[in-house]
Amino acid sequence: MIQRASLHVEVADGSFPHEKVVTFLAGAQKYSLFVDERDVNGRSIDVAVVAFNGDSVLIDLPSDTFTSGSRVWVPRTLLELDSVAA
Amino acid sequence: MILSDTEIIAALENQQIFIDPRPTPDKITTSAVDLTLGDTFLKWDFDLGSGISFSVDPAAIDYPQLAAKYLKSMPTDEHGCVIVRKGEFVLATTAEYVRLPESSRLAARVEGRSRLARLGLAVHLTAPTIHSGFRGRITLEITNQSSLPILLRPGSSICQLII
Numbered sequence: 537m538i539q540r541a542s543l544h545v546e547v548a549d550g551s552f553p554h555e556k557v558v559t560f561l562a563g564a565q566k567y568s569l570f571v572d573e574r575d576v577n578g579r580s581i582d583v584a585v586v587a588f589n590g591d592s593v594l595i596d597l598p599s600d601t602f603t604s605g606s607r608v609w610v611p612r613t614l615l616e617l618d619s620v621a622a
Numbered sequence: 623m624i625l626s627d628t629e630i631i632a633a634l635e636n637q638q639i640f641i642d643p644r645p646t647p648d649k650i651t652t653s654a655v656d657l658t659l660g661d662t663f664l665k666w667d668f669d670l671g672s673g674i675s676f677s678v679d680p681a682a683i684d685y686p687q688l689a690a691k692y693l694k695s696m697p698t699d700e701h702g703c704v705i706v707r708k709g710e711f712v713l714a715t716t717a718e719y720v721r722l723p724e725s726s727r728l729a730a731r732v733e734g735r736s737r738l739a740r741l742g743l744a745v746h747l748t749a750p751t752i753h754s755g756f757r758g759r760i761t762l763e764i765t766n767q768s769s770l771p772i773l774l775r776p777g778s779s780i781c782q783l784i785i
Contacts, residue, residue, distance in 0.1 A: 538724050548686070551693050552662050552715055554759060557686040568686050572719060572758040584724045584755055596724060598757040602685040606753060 539585040541615040562610045567601040625785045638726035642719045654782035657716040661776035663696040663704045664713040702776045706766040715759040724755040730785045742768025
């Protein structure tokens with residue numbers, strides 16, 4: 537079972553009509569990525585939880601960020617964790 | 623391992639792969655799924671005028687800001703088509719929304735079609751991997767590497783997904 541979570545993000549229009557840019561801050565690091573509009577739920581997106589380390593959580597995003605890949609560490613406070621299987 | 627046609631159909635049935643709209647049987651080949659071209663075409667426009675120097679540092683750019691400023695929609699004809707000329711670079715997407723759930727542990731590669739390659743049309747630039755967990759329409763980085771102008775038609779078969 538893969539744990540899921542909602543990641544709080546800022547949302548803006550993307551380059552394509554069906555696309556949104558979502559942005560979040562993880563400490564001093566700002567991450568942005570394009571996601572399909574159907575994957576934006578208000579001001580959050582669904583992510584997969586990979587690992588925990590104290591107050592940090594390693595997550596898989598639905599696509600690559602512009603500054604790194606799709607797997608990033610975020611503060612737990614950015615997430616609403618659930619236990620629904622993918 | 624590459625999924626065969628029967629394995630692709632089973633994976634679609636079991637929701638290990640999600641493609642919307644679902645490919646019709648003729649879009650599933652022996653070892654791939656054909657995907658079609660979306661209806662929006664974008665092109666970088668860095669025409670800054672004479673005497674202005676400009677370069678991009680990939681390690682430092684704010685890509686969304688850059689795209690908002692310089693990535694422009696291409697005008698289409700009455701059928702929604704655009705023409706890609708020699709050396710031009712166009713961004714488009716597949717018409718299909720694709721999801722590879724992490725739980726399926728499946729990844730994929732997007733590849734061109736040989737009939738398009740023979741015309742000089744490439745559909746991706748060194749970024750063919752669709753990782754497990756991906757959700758969205760697949761971005762296509764289209765270039766025309768021949769001297770023949772090539773018409774891009776929304777809904778036409780543009781690439782194949784190998785899973």
